[in-house]
Amino acid sequence: MTKLFITGATGYIGGDALATIYAAHPDFSYVALVRSTEKAEQVKTRFPNVRVVIGDLDNSALLERESAAADIVLHTADASDHVGAAKAIAAGLVAGHTKEKPGYWLHTGGTGILTFEDSDKGSYGNKSDKIYDDWDGVEELLNLPDHAFHRNVDKLVLDAAAKHADVLKLALVCPPTIYGRGRGPCSQRGRQVYELANVTLRLQKGPIIGSGQAIWNNVHIHDLSDVYALLVNAAVAGRDDDGIWGPKTYYLTENGEHRWGDLAKSTAEAAAKLGFIPEAKAEPIDLDSAKQYAGFESLSWGMNSRGRALRARKLLGWNPSSPSLLDELPQIVKSEWKRQQEQESDR
Template sequence: MASISKRTIFFTGATGYVGGTVLTRLVDHPTFANSEITLLVRPSKKDKISALHSLGLNTVLGSYNDLDILEEQASKADIVFSVADADNLAAAQAILRGLKRRYEATGQQPLLIHTSGTGVLVDDAKGLYPTDVIYDDLNPDRINALAITQLHRNVDVAIVDADNENYVKAYIILPPTIYALAKTRFVDLGLQNPRSLQIPQLIRAGLLKGQGGMVGKGENVWPNVHIDDIADLYIIVYENALSGKAGHGREGFYFGENGEHKLYDLSKVVAQELYNVGRGKSPEPAPFTEEDYKRPENFGLEFLGTNARCLARRARALGWKPKYTTEDAFKSIKPEVEYVIQSGNY
């Protein structure tokens, strides 16, 4: 890295479920004392700025639509953690322009740790069948062959292309279904969203239906990971990127799975928990109907019926040791159900 007094880090997505959990680990990391971290904070969150400053963090107001801000902040950074929108190509390109400026100014390749997702692997199963196609992050040829039309893929390709041009070292982390309520100091301070997406969406759809549901027959398969384990993966990649040991670019895709589940099995636990609290007619999940899919609150519900299978072998080779299993994913559902019902957000 450039020989400066402090390593400069630009971080996006700090108030999000994943971003806030990763940021907590960065603040607690031994490198924090010699780091200057600037967070992109949306104007709607400006009331949180003083609390963030009190933790030794810098902030800049803006969003992923403020391309000039993204480029400028990236141009000042030795490292960018991009933990926000995985599908905003213009934002990714702005960050890459900034990192190219950084390289031209310093002669040192900045590091980009970018968040994609195993959504890049999905098919159109509609919950009707599993797949035997399993991607391995130690097989870059298979990943490289993914169609540009796959979710997240156009952004991933732009980032790998930038790495190929040698002005940045890029590391792409691909979380699957992330589960469990985040429990961090940022959640305690009201700075971070504590909840994931997929399982709460399944719960909300069941509450609206008055019955736990599933897409099709629930035969499709997805990998899963606990929020603490995926946050640990970011730090493992960060540490190994700093020491030059982590593969980057084409060799820099890191899946974050620790087990997988059939949608039916997940939906069965949701249906049971809803039934237990009197919010479902049966402990058995019922297929969602066209009426369910048409509800605005259920936008994207069909996505839960896809397959996206993978192996996190590259991540484990770096020393990542996830602790939580699919059984823990099922155990996380009861408190999620309680949280959704108490919040009334469905």
């Protein structure tokens, strides 16, 4: 029986990925790391066959033990930035597996790693023509500057995959802006676009950073979960095709891109059409003010993160088919309006 250990089952990415994999493989033995007994009950209610272990990402011994016992580790909980968790998972997979029975690591990064040039320049709202890819251009991804966002953890997991290639099979999944309603037991809400909708409703206008020309990739949460599911299938089948696993396996899981200024305008249009704001208006907002409303997420509205997801399409047959970001936008605005109403009623 295949054993799968997941972190982040109560989160947006992990919850939806678990829902997809659980539906396809109800016979697996599942273990989920959860931080509280309250959320553990929510996971158990949604996924009765999952064994829950209570702990957090600082519980290195627990992470090592469960990673050693698992055939597949799906790491989604703060995976791109928590150094200790990545070290513990790597150590567990190496300790618990052999060349004859390798361990598979589905690690979640993020395409924030591609924003370093904007950060370095302090440039927000300007277009970049630089487009990365995870196939012909993978060497560029492997040699990004050490100070790039998420780079420290990416290097750690890639180095582990190179050093222990026979026993640790890695796939580094890098989602961009994620949208769509999640199917997990707890968090079903994305971040960047949802905060954009939230701020649009609060300001009664779409917020534009700089000239609004910065571009970012996007993917529907269901299509992203399909990538994890396809990787799980490849692991179960023992596929070791060149390029599926290893220290060069970035998976940029995009299915299109958006210009942030245009998206701010479209969000305002959707909100006005739904009657939530008086008119479809989008105007510039300075970065400090944006951060007061949406924190760190607002920085991304002025940054570029552009890539092409070739690896998953070529090797896994990934064929994203969910509604586009623009098609989904009215539902996102509705969900944020409802969320604001609920928050108001709770005060």
